[in-house]
Amino acid sequence: MSTKHIGKQTIIFSNPPSIDGHACVVGKKEGEGPLRNSFDYIGEDSYFGEKSWEKAETAMQKMAFSMACDKASVTPSSVEYVFAGDLLNQCVASAYSLRDTNIPFFGLYGACSTMAESIALAAIMVDGAFANTTAAVTSSHFCSAERQFRFPLEYGGQRTPTAQWTATAAGAVIITSQGNGPFITHVTTGRIKDAGITDMNNMGAAMAVAAYDTLTAHFNDTKLSPSDYDLIVTGDLGAIGHSIVMDFFKKDGVDLAPNYDDCGLMLYDRKEQDVHAGGSGCGCSASVLCGYLLNGMRNGRWNRILFAATGALMSPVTTGQGESIPGICHAVTISVNKGI
């Protein structure tokens, strides 16, 4: 049986699925950043009308999914499968946000790579003729993540220069077999990579090796070169991870500088907003993609982008037990043209 596989890790779609709708919902701080005009909704505070930060994150996901359906002109009940995950233990933001939808649900855990992982699987379902309409959803929340992964906010712990700021943000995408694009043409699925980094406040460096691995696999598998893209954007490497990826490619004789950026560097004004090395969290790449990037593609700013979301797969327990931090990066090619 022939497969749609090319090279080691890449799928090339025979009938590229279309992103018919996309929406993002962010917190106040994100709404004060440079991408403020690209968000569908900016919250007034961290609570989104709820009593806890976990419930607030759930509310944000619900809102993003509902808006994405609306913008795609599909009813939630016509979505055949939803792929979703988040950073909270047991991925509860996703489970509770989608509880009442009655949509067949595949729960994911890809840490901050979830937006790319969920889009990849949602697109596979459509290209494989298992469904005509699917959705990919994710979120993160600064306050729920800080208390879970680091310290309670009330503790007022000081942040190291390499630390990143978990975005309060949710994103959702509706994918169909019949739409007018932008289209998902390729998926390069990541492998787990571990550079031996044990500092939970240096996620960017931990994930950079995974980003380099997946991007390299993508270029090798597809025979595309970085210059074939108008924009290559990694998930949430921030300043440190971004410069490591640039260095890795420089050693291979490739200059990524002209068209390479990172969602963790785009979401905030690092100088003015005190986010140290940049943004992070599932919602970081999700909200940059579902607002600024996809809007930009619709407006003709970019014709083809490579969206490579990155995740760190450790937990506070494994870090406490002295384990290093494994990273992963999944990449999807998004193009305004259906042809390759």
Next chain:
Amino acid sequence: MSTKHIGKQTIIFSNPPSIDGHACVVGKKEGEGPLRNSFDYIGEDSYFGEKSWEKAETAMQKMAFSMACDKASVTPSSVEYVFAGDLLNQCVASAYSLRDTNIPFFGLYGACSTMAESIALAAIMVDGAFANTTAAVTSSHFCSAERQFRFPLEYGGQRTPTAQWTATAAGAVIITSQGNGPFITHVTTGRIKDAGITDMNNMGAAMAVAAYDTLTAHFNDTKLSPSDYDLIVTGDLGAIGHSIVMDFFKKDGVDLAPNYDDCGLMLYDRKEQDVHAGGSGCGCSASVLCGYLLNGMRNGRWNRILFAATGALMSPVTTGQGESIPGICHAVTISVNKGI
């Protein structure tokens, strides 16, 4: 575009993927239970030679995956995609067990439904011609789960009669496009269902409504009836959830009794082994499937089974915030015959 969808939630495969290899690794207590002869490896204690329970769980997953590859006569490097998840926060047993394999990795969170969720997606990749060889892996560990979800073991908390015992167990399945079966012919993807139960020690009742929903959808979508199966087996509902599902079907005029069982009731001798309402955990249904059930199919005991793993999607935080417990159930049809 025509899809492989039938009814609301069910996929029917055009070229049913084959389960070429399956293996399970369990702890000492599980190895003393009624299924003792079906396991590939039984640990001497809870540690599997490691220094922590989390590392032990990682070691069990590694072992199960390696044995499944061996039994399927495939090298790990020829596995194109692995789908894996577990109960630990951030699914670290899966991330660390598969870290060194270099296999493209999709992380899942389906709680105790993970064995069915991962098989469903691994089979979809093969039937959709995205891969020829995929794997599905999961695990749970009594000690790592107890301290994460309930109390540290040292506390010696008393268990309620409705409580279930998290299995120390891992299971792995290798799925290919070309094998000789057993074959995966259908997948019915679950929806999130919430019966309003808030007692974290009564997971069976919380998940029963999801099991009933998915089984009903499966029978409606496929026009199969319970008697078309030699065995229908739910994930880990235990005594209470199992009887609730029987009651639900009785109200619909269907007597499931002749061929319905539950992995949570099969794994332990409930009277002798003091597990209260039965077994639970991702590893419960995984180890029953990858040992007793698939061995039984190979030996001619059953020709067609419906494997419907169940998961509870709450976290200790959501329960602490007064939320009820959402459940999910994914079902896969496994048959020794490729034809429907």
